[in-house]
Amino acid sequence: MSLTGRCFCGDVRFAIDGPVGWAGYCHCDSCRRNCAAPVAAFFEVKLDQMRWTGTTPATYQKTPGATRHFCGRCGTPMAFTAEWYPGDVHLYIATLDRPDAVLPQNHVHAEERLPWFDIRDDLPRIDGFGDPDTPARRSLCQPEG
Structure with missing residues:
Protein backbone atom coordinates (compact mmCIF):
# COMPACT_ATOMS: atom_id res chain seq x y z
CA MET A 1 0.00 0.00 0.00
CA SER A 2 1.33 3.45 -0.85
CA LEU A 3 0.29 6.16 1.61
CA THR A 4 1.37 9.73 2.22
CA GLY A 5 0.71 12.16 5.03
CA ARG A 6 1.66 15.49 6.50
CA CYS A 7 1.35 17.81 9.48
CA PHE A 8 -0.97 20.83 9.66
CA CYS A 9 1.55 23.30 8.19
CA GLY A 10 2.96 20.80 5.66
CA ASP A 11 6.60 20.92 6.81
CA VAL A 12 6.69 17.33 8.10
CA ARG A 13 5.68 14.80 5.46
CA PHE A 14 5.96 11.05 5.12
CA ALA A 15 5.51 8.29 2.56
CA ILE A 16 4.82 4.61 3.14
CA ASP A 17 5.45 1.79 0.71
CA GLY A 18 4.25 -1.29 2.49
CA PRO A 19 1.31 -2.85 4.27
CA VAL A 20 -0.43 -1.38 7.27
CA GLY A 21 -0.26 -3.61 10.32
CA TRP A 22 -2.29 -2.73 13.37
CA ALA A 23 -4.82 0.13 13.16
CA GLY A 24 -7.04 1.27 15.98
CA TYR A 25 -8.11 3.78 18.57
CA CYS A 26 -6.01 4.29 21.69
CA HIS A 27 -7.75 5.52 24.83
CA CYS A 28 -4.70 5.68 27.13
CA ASP A 29 -4.03 8.81 29.14
CA SER A 30 -0.65 9.42 27.47
CA CYS A 31 -2.07 9.41 23.94
CA ARG A 32 -5.03 11.57 24.94
CA ARG A 33 -2.75 14.15 26.55
CA ASN A 34 -0.29 14.08 23.65
CA CYS A 35 -3.09 14.85 21.18
CA ALA A 36 -5.32 16.93 23.47
CA ALA A 37 -8.18 14.73 22.27
CA PRO A 38 -10.45 12.12 23.87
CA VAL A 39 -8.92 9.34 21.73
CA ALA A 40 -6.04 8.87 19.27
CA THR A 56 12.37 15.59 10.01
CA PRO A 57 10.03 15.81 12.99
CA ALA A 58 11.11 16.99 16.41
CA THR A 59 11.00 14.40 19.19
CA TYR A 60 10.01 14.21 22.84
CA GLN A 61 10.57 11.48 25.44
CA LYS A 62 8.64 11.51 28.70
CA THR A 63 8.75 7.77 29.19
CA PRO A 64 12.14 6.04 28.83
CA GLY A 65 12.25 4.06 25.59
CA ALA A 66 9.24 5.81 24.04
CA THR A 67 9.60 8.63 21.53
CA ARG A 68 6.87 10.90 20.25
CA HIS A 69 7.52 12.64 16.92
CA PHE A 70 5.85 15.97 16.12
CA CYS A 71 6.17 18.96 13.82
CA GLY A 72 8.54 21.48 15.38
CA ARG A 73 6.75 24.32 13.60
CA CYS A 74 3.00 23.70 14.02
CA GLY A 75 3.08 21.06 16.78
CA THR A 76 1.09 18.33 14.99
CA PRO A 77 1.69 14.90 16.60
CA MET A 78 3.04 12.65 13.82
CA ALA A 79 4.28 9.32 15.18
CA PHE A 80 5.15 7.14 18.15
CA THR A 81 8.07 4.71 18.37
CA ALA A 82 9.12 2.58 21.31
CA GLU A 83 11.89 0.15 22.20
CA TRP A 84 9.24 -2.49 22.92
CA TYR A 85 8.07 -2.22 19.29
CA PRO A 86 11.41 -2.74 17.51
CA GLY A 87 11.22 -1.94 13.81
CA ASP A 88 7.71 -0.44 14.03
CA VAL A 89 6.33 3.07 13.88
CA HIS A 90 2.81 4.10 14.87
CA LEU A 91 1.49 7.03 12.85
CA TYR A 92 -1.71 9.00 13.39
CA ILE A 93 -4.46 8.13 10.92
CA ALA A 94 -5.59 11.78 10.84
CA THR A 95 -2.21 12.84 9.38
CA LEU A 96 -2.80 10.81 6.21
CA ASP A 97 -3.58 12.67 3.00
CA ARG A 98 -6.36 10.10 2.63
CA PRO A 99 -7.36 9.18 6.19
CA ASP A 100 -10.21 7.08 4.82
CA ILE A 126 -9.24 -4.41 24.46
CA ASP A 127 -8.01 -3.61 27.95
CA GLY A 128 -4.32 -2.89 27.52
CA PHE A 129 -2.77 -3.67 24.18
CA GLY A 130 -2.12 -7.06 22.60
CA ASP A 131 -0.24 -10.03 24.05
CA PRO A 132 -0.47 -10.18 27.87
CA ASP A 133 3.22 -11.22 28.06
CA THR A 134 4.55 -8.03 26.45
CA PRO A 135 5.15 -4.67 28.12
CA ALA A 136 2.82 -3.17 25.52
CA ARG A 137 -0.08 -5.18 26.97
CA ARG A 138 0.31 -3.29 30.22
CA SER A 139 0.41 0.02 28.39
CA LEU A 140 0.84 1.11 24.79
CA CYS A 141 2.84 4.15 25.85
CA GLN A 142 4.04 3.13 29.31
CA PRO A 143 2.48 6.18 30.99
CA GLU A 144 3.79 7.15 34.37
CA GLY A 145 1.22 6.52 37.05
Missing part, protein backbone atom coordinates in the same frame (compact mmCIF):
# COMPACT_ATOMS: atom_id res chain seq x y z
CA ALA A 41 -6.32 6.84 16.05
CA PHE A 42 -3.08 5.09 15.07
CA PHE A 43 -1.82 2.70 12.42
CA GLU A 44 1.39 0.71 12.45
CA VAL A 45 3.92 0.11 9.67
CA LYS A 46 7.47 -1.17 9.56
CA LEU A 47 10.09 1.56 9.91
CA ASP A 48 11.93 0.33 6.83
CA GLN A 49 8.77 0.88 4.75
CA MET A 50 8.26 4.48 5.90
CA ARG A 51 10.33 7.59 5.22
CA TRP A 52 10.12 11.24 6.18
CA THR A 53 9.90 13.24 2.93
CA GLY A 54 9.74 16.75 4.38
CA THR A 55 11.32 18.22 7.48
CA ALA A 101 -7.60 4.63 3.45
CA VAL A 102 -6.94 3.11 6.90
CA LEU A 103 -9.79 1.82 9.04
CA PRO A 104 -9.42 1.29 12.79
CA GLN A 105 -9.88 -2.36 13.79
CA ASN A 106 -10.31 -2.05 17.55
CA HIS A 107 -10.12 0.09 20.68
CA VAL A 108 -7.04 -0.45 22.87
CA HIS A 109 -6.69 0.62 26.48
CA ALA A 110 -10.48 0.65 26.56
CA GLU A 111 -10.32 0.56 30.36
CA GLU A 112 -8.95 4.14 30.24
CA ARG A 113 -11.77 5.46 28.02
CA LEU A 114 -13.21 8.74 29.24
CA PRO A 115 -16.66 7.98 30.66
CA TRP A 116 -18.32 10.74 28.63
CA PHE A 117 -16.80 9.51 25.33
CA ASP A 118 -19.58 7.37 23.85
CA ILE A 119 -18.35 4.62 21.53
CA ARG A 120 -21.08 3.54 19.13
CA ASP A 121 -19.27 1.06 16.94
CA ASP A 122 -18.97 -2.71 17.16
CA LEU A 123 -15.16 -2.85 17.12
CA PRO A 124 -13.50 -5.02 19.77
CA ARG A 125 -12.56 -3.29 23.03
Whole structure:
Protein backbone atom coordinates (compact mmCIF):
# COMPACT_ATOMS: atom_id res chain seq x y z
CA MET A 1 0.00 0.00 0.00
CA SER A 2 1.33 3.45 -0.85
CA LEU A 3 0.29 6.16 1.61
CA THR A 4 1.37 9.73 2.22
CA GLY A 5 0.71 12.16 5.03
CA ARG A 6 1.66 15.49 6.50
CA CYS A 7 1.35 17.81 9.48
CA PHE A 8 -0.97 20.83 9.66
CA CYS A 9 1.55 23.30 8.19
CA GLY A 10 2.96 20.80 5.66
CA ASP A 11 6.60 20.92 6.81
CA VAL A 12 6.69 17.33 8.10
CA ARG A 13 5.68 14.80 5.46
CA PHE A 14 5.96 11.05 5.12
CA ALA A 15 5.51 8.29 2.56
CA ILE A 16 4.82 4.61 3.14
CA ASP A 17 5.45 1.79 0.71
CA GLY A 18 4.25 -1.29 2.49
CA PRO A 19 1.31 -2.85 4.27
CA VAL A 20 -0.43 -1.38 7.27
CA GLY A 21 -0.26 -3.61 10.32
CA TRP A 22 -2.29 -2.73 13.37
CA ALA A 23 -4.82 0.13 13.16
CA GLY A 24 -7.04 1.27 15.98
CA TYR A 25 -8.11 3.78 18.57
CA CYS A 26 -6.01 4.29 21.69
CA HIS A 27 -7.75 5.52 24.83
CA CYS A 28 -4.70 5.68 27.13
CA ASP A 29 -4.03 8.81 29.14
CA SER A 30 -0.65 9.42 27.47
CA CYS A 31 -2.07 9.41 23.94
CA ARG A 32 -5.03 11.57 24.94
CA ARG A 33 -2.75 14.15 26.55
CA ASN A 34 -0.29 14.08 23.65
CA CYS A 35 -3.09 14.85 21.18
CA ALA A 36 -5.32 16.93 23.47
CA ALA A 37 -8.18 14.73 22.27
CA PRO A 38 -10.45 12.12 23.87
CA VAL A 39 -8.92 9.34 21.73
CA ALA A 40 -6.04 8.87 19.27
CA ALA A 41 -6.32 6.84 16.05
CA PHE A 42 -3.08 5.09 15.07
CA PHE A 43 -1.82 2.70 12.42
CA GLU A 44 1.39 0.71 12.45
CA VAL A 45 3.92 0.11 9.67
CA LYS A 46 7.47 -1.17 9.56
CA LEU A 47 10.09 1.56 9.91
CA ASP A 48 11.93 0.33 6.83
CA GLN A 49 8.77 0.88 4.75
CA MET A 50 8.26 4.48 5.90
CA ARG A 51 10.33 7.59 5.22
CA TRP A 52 10.12 11.24 6.18
CA THR A 53 9.90 13.24 2.93
CA GLY A 54 9.74 16.75 4.38
CA THR A 55 11.32 18.22 7.48
CA THR A 56 12.37 15.59 10.01
CA PRO A 57 10.03 15.81 12.99
CA ALA A 58 11.11 16.99 16.41
CA THR A 59 11.00 14.40 19.19
CA TYR A 60 10.01 14.21 22.84
CA GLN A 61 10.57 11.48 25.44
CA LYS A 62 8.64 11.51 28.70
CA THR A 63 8.75 7.77 29.19
CA PRO A 64 12.14 6.04 28.83
CA GLY A 65 12.25 4.06 25.59
CA ALA A 66 9.24 5.81 24.04
CA THR A 67 9.60 8.63 21.53
CA ARG A 68 6.87 10.90 20.25
CA HIS A 69 7.52 12.64 16.92
CA PHE A 70 5.85 15.97 16.12
CA CYS A 71 6.17 18.96 13.82
CA GLY A 72 8.54 21.48 15.38
CA ARG A 73 6.75 24.32 13.60
CA CYS A 74 3.00 23.70 14.02
CA GLY A 75 3.08 21.06 16.78
CA THR A 76 1.09 18.33 14.99
CA PRO A 77 1.69 14.90 16.60
CA MET A 78 3.04 12.65 13.82
CA ALA A 79 4.28 9.32 15.18
CA PHE A 80 5.15 7.14 18.15
CA THR A 81 8.07 4.71 18.37
CA ALA A 82 9.12 2.58 21.31
CA GLU A 83 11.89 0.15 22.20
CA TRP A 84 9.24 -2.49 22.92
CA TYR A 85 8.07 -2.22 19.29
CA PRO A 86 11.41 -2.74 17.51
CA GLY A 87 11.22 -1.94 13.81
CA ASP A 88 7.71 -0.44 14.03
CA VAL A 89 6.33 3.07 13.88
CA HIS A 90 2.81 4.10 14.87
CA LEU A 91 1.49 7.03 12.85
CA TYR A 92 -1.71 9.00 13.39
CA ILE A 93 -4.46 8.13 10.92
CA ALA A 94 -5.59 11.78 10.84
CA THR A 95 -2.21 12.84 9.38
CA LEU A 96 -2.80 10.81 6.21
CA ASP A 97 -3.58 12.67 3.00
CA ARG A 98 -6.36 10.10 2.63
CA PRO A 99 -7.36 9.18 6.19
CA ASP A 100 -10.21 7.08 4.82
CA ALA A 101 -7.60 4.63 3.45
CA VAL A 102 -6.94 3.11 6.90
CA LEU A 103 -9.79 1.82 9.04
CA PRO A 104 -9.42 1.29 12.79
CA GLN A 105 -9.88 -2.36 13.79
CA ASN A 106 -10.31 -2.05 17.55
CA HIS A 107 -10.12 0.09 20.68
CA VAL A 108 -7.04 -0.45 22.87
CA HIS A 109 -6.69 0.62 26.48
CA ALA A 110 -10.48 0.65 26.56
CA GLU A 111 -10.32 0.56 30.36
CA GLU A 112 -8.95 4.14 30.24
CA ARG A 113 -11.77 5.46 28.02
CA LEU A 114 -13.21 8.74 29.24
CA PRO A 115 -16.66 7.98 30.66
CA TRP A 116 -18.32 10.74 28.63
CA PHE A 117 -16.80 9.51 25.33
CA ASP A 118 -19.58 7.37 23.85
CA ILE A 119 -18.35 4.62 21.53
CA ARG A 120 -21.08 3.54 19.13
CA ASP A 121 -19.27 1.06 16.94
CA ASP A 122 -18.97 -2.71 17.16
CA LEU A 123 -15.16 -2.85 17.12
CA PRO A 124 -13.50 -5.02 19.77
CA ARG A 125 -12.56 -3.29 23.03
CA ILE A 126 -9.24 -4.41 24.46
CA ASP A 127 -8.01 -3.61 27.95
CA GLY A 128 -4.32 -2.89 27.52
CA PHE A 129 -2.77 -3.67 24.18
CA GLY A 130 -2.12 -7.06 22.60
CA ASP A 131 -0.24 -10.03 24.05
CA PRO A 132 -0.47 -10.18 27.87
CA ASP A 133 3.22 -11.22 28.06
CA THR A 134 4.55 -8.03 26.45
CA PRO A 135 5.15 -4.67 28.12
CA ALA A 136 2.82 -3.17 25.52
CA ARG A 137 -0.08 -5.18 26.97
CA ARG A 138 0.31 -3.29 30.22
CA SER A 139 0.41 0.02 28.39
CA LEU A 140 0.84 1.11 24.79
CA CYS A 141 2.84 4.15 25.85
CA GLN A 142 4.04 3.13 29.31
CA PRO A 143 2.48 6.18 30.99
CA GLU A 144 3.79 7.15 34.37
CA GLY A 145 1.22 6.52 37.05
